[in-house]
Every structure is written in C-alpha cells, then in structure tokens.
Amino acid sequence: MIGIEQEQDQAPKLSPQLDYRYEGIAKVTGKAKYAAEFDGPFPKADLAYAYIVQATIPAGTVESMDIAAASKAPGVIAVMTPFNAPKLNQGPPQPPARRSLTLLQNKDVAYNGQPIALVIAKTLDQAREAASLVKTTYAPQPPKLQWEKRLGEARWPKNPGKDPADNHRGDIQAAFKKASVVVDNTYVTPIQFHNPMEPHATIAWWEGDKVTVYDATQYISGVKMSLAKTLNIPTDYVRVINPVVGGGFGSKGSMWSHVPLCAMAAKATNRPVKLVLEREQMFGLVGNRPSTINHIRLAAAKDGTLLGIQHDNVMNASVLEDFVEHTEDVAKKLYQSGANSVTAKVVEANLGVSTFMRAPGESSGTAVFEIAMDEMAEKLKMDPIEFRLKNYAEDDPAESHRPWSSKHLKECYAQGAEKFGWASRNTKPGSRAEGEWLIGQGMATATYPANRSAAQAVVRLLPGGKMFVGSGSQDLGTGTYTIMAQQAAAGLGIDPKLVEVKLGDSTLPKAPVSGGSQSAASVLPAIQDATTQLKLKLVDLALQDPKSPMHGLQAADCDVKNGKLVSKSQPGKTDDLTALIARNGNKPVEAQGSAEPGESHDAMTTQSWGAVFVEAAVNRYTGMVKVRRMVAVYDVGVLLNQKTGMNQLMGGLTWGIGFATHEHGIPDGRNGRIVNSNLAEYHVPVNLDVPAMDVSVVGIPDTKFAPTGARGVGEIGITGAAAAVANAIYNATGKRVREYPITPDKLL
Numbered sequence: 001m002i003g004i005e006q007e008q009d010q011a012p013k014l015s016p017q018l019d020y021r022y023e024g025i026a027k028v029t030g031k032a033k034y035a036a037e038f039d040g041p042f043p044k045a046d047l048a049y050a051y052i053v054q055a056t057i058p059a060g061t062v063e064s065m066d067i068a069a070a071s072k073a074p075g076v077i078a079v080m081t082p083f084n085a086p087k088l089n090q091g092p093p094q095p096p097a098r099r100s101l102t103l104l105q106n107k108d109v110a111y112n113g114q115p116i117a118l119v120i121a122k123t124l125d126q127a128r129e130a131a132s133l134v135k136t137t138y139a140p141q142p143p144k145l146q147w148e149k150r151l152g153e154a155r156w157p158k159n160p161g162k163d164p165a166d167n168h169r170g171d172i173q174a175a176f177k178k179a180s181v182v183v184d185n186t187y188v189t190p191i192q193f194h195n196p197m198e199p200h201a202t203i204a205w206w207e208g209d210k211v212t213v214y215d216a217t218q219y220i221s222g223v224k225m226s227l228a229k230t231l232n233i234p235t236d237y238v239r240v241i242n243p244v245v246g247g248g249f250g251s252k253g254s255m256w257s258h259v260p261l262c263a264m265a266a267k268a269t270n271r272p273v274k275l276v277l278e279r280e281q282m283f284g285l286v287g288n289r290p291s292t293i294n295h296i297r298l299a300a301a302k303d304g305t306l307l308g309i310q311h312d313n314v315m316n317a318s319v320l321e322d323f324v325e326h327t328e329d330v331a332k333k334l335y336q337s338g339a340n341s342v343t344a345k346v347v348e349a350n351l352g353v354s355t356f357m358r359a360p361g362e363s364s365g366t367a368v369f370e371i372a373m374d375e376m377a378e379k380l381k382m383d384p385i386e387f388r389l390k391n392y393a394e395d396d397p398a399e400s401h402r403p404w405s406s407k408h409l410k411e412c413y414a415q416g417a418e419k420f421g422w423a424s425r426n427t428k429p430g431s432r433a434e435g436e437w438l439i440g441q442g443m444a445t446a447t448y449p450a451n452r453s454a455a456q457a458v459v460r461l462l463p464g465g466k467m468f469v470g471s472g473s474q475d476l477g478t479g480t481y482t483i484m485a486q487q488a489a490a491g492l493g494i495d496p497k498l499v500e501v502k503l504g505d506s507t508l509p510k511a512p513v514s515g516g517s518q519s520a521a522s523v524l525p526a527i528q529d530a531t532t533q534l535k536l537k538l539v540d541l542a543l544q545d546p547k548s549p550m551h552g553l554q555a556a557d558c559d560v561k562n563g564k565l566v567s568k569s570q571p572g573k574t575d576d577l578t579a580l581i582a583r584n585g586n587k588p589v590e591a592q593g594s595a596e597p598g599e600s601h602d603a604m605t606t607q608s609w610g611a612v613f614v615e616a617a618v619n620r621y622t623g624m625v626k627v628r629r630m631v632a633v634y635d636v637g638v639l640l641n642q643k644t645g646m647n648q649l650m651g652g653l654t655w656g657i658g659f660a661t662h663e664h665g666i667p668d669g670r671n672g673r674i675v676n677s678n679l680a681e682y683h684v685p686v687n688l689d690v691p692a693m694d695v696s697v698v699g700i701p702d703t704k705f706a707p708t709g710a711r712g713v714g715e716i717g718i719t720g721a722a723a724a725v726a727n728a729i730y731n732a733t734g735k736r737v738r739e740y741p742i743t744p745d746k747l748l
C-alpha cells in the first residue's frame with residue numbers, strides 16, 4: 001500500500017550515546033538543586049519569603065487595602081501593595097520573553113487571581129498567614145466571562161491585526177460547490193494549565209545595583225533581558241541561574257509577574273527573597289492553553305481528493321494580552337488541498353494571559369483536525385491512512401509549495417500500521433466487544449515544526465583527558481545536558497563520560513529559549529563549531545611544541561581523532577591529548593563556537609512528522625476510557641539519545657491521553673475563578689491510564705536542517721495523540737465526540 005522512497009541524505013557522524021541521563025544521579029540523590037532550593041551564596045540567615053495576595057474579583061479596581069493587621073503579624077517584614085510599591089517603567093510587552101505583567105503599578109484587576117499585593121516575612125507560613133489578613137475593597141466592573149457565549153464579539157488578534165492574505169488559497173466556495181462529500185463540524189478544546197511538577201519559583205538578591213535570581217525558567221537570557229528592562233537597570237546587572245528545571249511545557253518560557261515582584265521585594269527589604277507559587281497559583285498567573293472553538297469544513301471528490309479545507313478558529317484571550325493558539329496552522333499545511341482558507345479570532349475574557357503550551361497550535365490543531373479527517377475518511381469509505389496518503393503534501397502547501405527539508409511521513413504510516421496490525425482493524429464502529437468493554441482502534445498524523453536559532457557555546461580541553469562544555473541553555477528534564485556531553489565528546493572523539501557540562505547560567509555563552517523544541521538543534525551545532533575551533537587550537541599547540549611528535553608537521557595534515565592528534569599522511573604519528581595538556585603546564589585550552597541556521601533555511605520548510613495508533617477500550621456501562629495500546633512512529637531525523645529522546649516522545653504521547661480524556665480547566669462563569677485549581681480535580685494521566693507504548697523513529701537524518709541530522713523531539717509527541725485516542729473511542733463506540741476532554745458523561 002505504501003511506497004518507501006529512496007533515501008538520498010548523507011548520514012552524519014553520530015556521537016556515542018550516553019546510556020544514562022547526565023544529571024540523573026544528582027536528581028535521584030537529591031543533589032540537584034532546583035531554583036527554590038538554593039541557600040547561598042546569599043546570606044542564608046537573611047532569606048525572607050514572599051507570598052502573593054491575589055484578587056478575588058475578575059474585573060474592576062482595588063479601592064483600598066487595609067494592611068495594618070498584616071503588617072503587625074508575626075515575622076512580617078513588608079507588605080507591598082499598589083499603594084506603596086516602587087514605580088517601574090514597564091513599557092509594552094515583548095513576547096515571548098516579556099508578557100503583560102501585573103506588578104502593583106496600578107489598581108486595575110484584569111482577572112480573578114491576579115497578584116494585587118505581596119507579603120514578605122521571615123518564614124513562608126508567616127507570609128501566608130499575614131497575606132490572609134490583608135483586607136481589600138474593590139470597585140467591581142461587570143466581568144467578561146463565558147466567552148463561548150459571546151462569539152459575536154470575536155475579533156482579529158491585535159497582531160497581525162487583520163485577516164492575513166496568506167491564509168487563503170484558491171476558491172474555497174467553488175471547492176464546496178464541486179464537492180461530492182463534505183464534512184462540516186465544530187470541534188472544541190478546553191483551557192488547559194501546564195502544571196510542571198516543579199512550580200514556578202524565584203529567589204532574588206541584590207548586591208548593590210546588581211541582582212541575581214535563581215529562577216525556574218526555560219529561558220535564562222530572556223529573564224535576564226526582561227527583568228533588566230522591567231526594573232530599568234542595565235542588562236548586565238542581572239544574572240539568572242537555573243541548573244535544573246522540573247518541567248516547563250511553555251509556561252516557563254516567558255517571565256511572569258512573580259519574578260520582578262520577587263526582585264522588587266528583595267530590593268525593598270534589602271534581603272534575599274524567595275517566592276514559590278503554590279499549586280493553586282499555577283492556575284492563572286503563569287499562562288494557560290486557551291480554549292478553542294474550531295469550525296472545520298472539508299470538501300472532497302469521490303476519489304478522496306481534498307478539494308477544499310476551511311478552518312475557522314475562535315479562542316479566548318485575556319483582556320491583558322492577545323495570545324493566539326494557531327490550531328488552524330495544521331489545516332494550512334498538513335495535507336494538500338485544492339483550496340484552503342483559515343482564520344483565527346479572539347474573544348476577550350477576564351482570565352489570566354494565555355501562552356505557549358507544549359506544541360502550541362499543533363497540539364489542539366491536530367486534536368481537532370485529525371478527527372475531521374477521520375470523519376471524512378469514513379464518509380468516503382476509505383481507510384484513514386489511504387485517505388491521508390491520497391492528499392499527502394509532497395511539498396509545503398502553505399508556503400508556495402517550497403520543499404520540506406526532509407519528510408518521511410509515509411514511512412511513519414507504513415511502519416506504524418505494520419507494528420500496530422492496522423490491516424486487521426474492525427472498520428465498523430461499535431461492533432467489537434470484550435465483555436463490558438467496547439474496543440476500538442484509531443490513528444492520526446503527528447506534526448510539529450523543526451525550529452532552530454542562533455546559539456553559542458564554549459568548550460575546554462582539561463587536564464587528564466577531560467573536557468568541559470558550556471552553553472546558556474536549559475534542561476527541563478529533556479536531556480540537554482546529556483546530548484551536550486555527547487556532542488562535545490564527539491568533537492574530539494573521546495568518551496562522553498569524560499565531559500563536564502554546564503548550562504543554566506546567564507554568564508555562559510548565549511543560547512535560545514528552550515521552547516519550540518529547538519535546544520538540541522540550536523545548541524549542538526554551536527558545540528560542534530566550538531570543538532572544530534578547539535581542534536585547530538590543539539593542532540597549533542602541538543605543532544609549536546618541540547616535545548610533540550607532531551612538531552613541524554603541516555597543520556593541514558593534522559586532525560584530532562579518537563582523543564588523539566593524528567597525522568593524515570603518516571598514520572603512525574600521533575600525540576596524546578592528555579600528554580599535550582600536561583606539557584602545556586596542565587593549562588586548559590578553550591575555544592568558543594557559534595552557529596545559526598543558514599540562508600538555505602529560507603528556501604525550505606523544516607517540519608517533523610509522525611503517525612500515532614491507538615487501541616482504546618470504553619466501558620459500555622460507565623463510559624470509562626482505557627487506552628490499551630499506543631504505537632507511534634516519528635520522522636524526527638536521527639534521535640540523539642535513545643533514552644532521553646524516547647522519554648520526550650513518550651511524555652508527549654502520555655499528555656495526548658490526558659488531552660483526549662482528562663484535562664479541563666474550568667473557569668467559574670460567574671467570577672472567573674478556576675474551579676479545579678489543583679491536581680486532585682484538574683486531572684492528568686497517572687500510571688494506570690497509560691499503556692506500554694511502542695515508540696520508534698524512522699531515523700533518517702535531516703542534514704539540511706542541522707549538521708547533526710536531528711530535529712527537536714520535545715513537542716511532537718503530544719501532537720496527533722489526542723485525535724488518535726478520540727478516533728479509537730469513536731471506532732469503539734460509534735459515538736463521535738467533538739469536544740475535549742472525552743469524559744465518561746459524553747459517552748453515555
């Protein structure tokens with residue numbers, strides 16, 4: 001059924017993989033320090049704790065605040081309110097790093113839960129207790145809530161501000177007139193909250209005019225830049241440190257209000273201050289994935305050719321800031337179609353600011369669009385894979401048919417179908433049962449852009465044959481440390497176990513936000529460049545060294561291989577790197593490197609692909625869904641590390657199960673409070689919800705994208721997964737649910 005293309009790409013040289021997570025032992029032995037766990041080098045005894053007082057109305061202004069009782073409470077050092085907070089010169093937001101913040105600069109309340117005061121005390125308990133004593137009176141305004149009932153208020157987002165012309169191709173009306181088969185439905189995704197295990201946390205302390213923060217962030221240089229700008233101090237007066245992060249998922253990609261609030265508190269009290277968000281405070285202050293309502297129309301000819309795709313997306317946006325969840329991007333480029341028309345609009349609401357959440361756009365986009373594709377396949381009486389292959393996009397339909405850097409989605413379909421046993425699927429919905437369980441199978445396509453940015457790195461050859469590599473990147477539990485060690489080691493051909501890695505410190509060479517799945521593809525080429533520079537330096541050192549066997553050779557004749565200097569023309573002539581450094585007085589040799597995507601990137605689309613297959617069981621009496629099997633095959637170039645890479649993909653798939661069946665942030669329609677702001681009521685999958693997964697990669701390197709041949713894997717795992725579950729549930733029950741999450745009540 002599916003043809004395999006001939007592979008032309010050149011395989012890059014792969015570094016040996018570390019078979020353990022670089023920072024794993026430190027994590028499981030408690031030695032790894034997360035942002036809130038540091039107790040120095042600031043004077044530990046002075047450390048104070050800040051607690052955020054939150055608004056209890058969704059809209060209006062603070063009229064007065066009585067802080068007398070709070071100020072007198074035991075241990076209280078200061079109470080910061082809109083009436084006494086130091087004035088800042090905030091300026092407009094600059095996403096992604098700097099967002100619309102609420103820093104006690106005015107008395108406006110834009111959402112329920114917004115920070116309106118900060119209590120600083122000697123202990124956390126004292127700060128929290130005093131916070132409860134702050135008495136606030138408000139002048140409430142009628143709130144904008146229940147946005148889904150106000151769709152008539154939908155408007156274009158402020159940026160770009162109007163309906164972009166590149167969102168429409170061909171004659172969409174004509175396509176529907178010509179169509180033999182039409183799908184026309186509305187699909188809904190709920191508000192979701194990130195909830196990494198490590199909540200957002202900051203410790204800030206000042207030394208003179210300079211501030212240092214330990215901050216749970218995906219973007220140390222972003223926090224550095226944003227904090228400096230917000231506090232109106234030179235960028236170099238801010239240092240951000242963050243050696244490990246307990247997950248981020250996008251919510252830690254921007255600097256939110258608590259970070260400058262913590263720095264302001266430290267300045268005002270002249271103490272180091274720690275501010276940790278409680279789990280409940282993770283619902284509103286630090287972003288959310290907005291809810292989307294998607295009107296999707298597909299027009300097809302009898303043979304399954306897609307004549308037209310239309311996707312109109314409306315979502316909630318905070319009154320503070322437009323954030324657009326581009327679900328419609330999937331409809332633009334995942335398949336070939338005669339005509340194509342997409343729009344995205346927002347409806348304002350008094351809710352916290354929305355933001356990037358794992359695979360922003362593509363998570364929700366595939367979740368809805370891939371159900372529509374399943375519906376169309378069924379109407380056409382075509383196999384869902386066959387239908388997708390019929391409309392396979394051989395080049396990028398959204399970008400004037402420019403080529404993909406590499407696309408092996410057909411292999412994903414073929415290998416996944418084979419492993420899953422798709423051919424023997426029961427095509428009649430609701431007709432297979434095992435006792436009280438209805439069994440169904442479904443599939444969906446996964447996709448996410450392959451992003452890459454400029455990055456810098458530093459490497460050093462150390463005494464004893466060891467090596468150091470540093471870059472101002474972040475490791476969110478994703479494996480950045482591990483693959484940095486591998487890449488540095490590969491440069492000199494040494495054992496990756498001999499490499500010391502440093503990241504998460506803004507004094508290191510700059511790297512981009514660990515978001516958009518771009519860290520591996522950005523940082524590793526910079527390390528590669530740095531090791532190339534290091535090799536040149538080492539060769540130079542040996543040639544100048546009368547004691548080196550290489551002395552007097554031509555530089556062009558020399559190379560570093562397997563941890564040794566070698567002559568290309570005289571195979572016997574070598575020098576040992578350890579000996580070279582020893583003769584250098586044990587002085588390390590250092591080199592810097594940098595890399596960025598070249599101009600060739602403008603002429604192609606870099607994108608990752610996958611196919612997800614799910615077998616689900618639905619209890620016919622309770623409506624309970626159990627995902628029994630999950631098979632996924634990805635085209636992500638090469639996988640840099642089997643363990644950490646698979647971990648990313650499986651984590652994404654797990655979230656796909658949560659997206660499909662659990663996650664649902666519920667704002668109270670009357671007051672805008674998030675009703676289920678805790679992990680007991682905001683459900684995410686637990687071990688029992690997740691089956692053993694069969695995950696693999698096609699493994700064909702994408703060297704046009706990056707010299708490593710590897711595209712990012714942080715986000716693609718969640719894409720397609722929710723729809724595969726939804727389609728399996730339909731196949732099991734014959735009930736088409738178009739509103740996530742697919743909870744038991746919707747199946748009864």
Ligand code: MOS
Binds near residue numbers: 248250253517
């Ligand atoms: Mo990701 S949502 O870009 O951290």
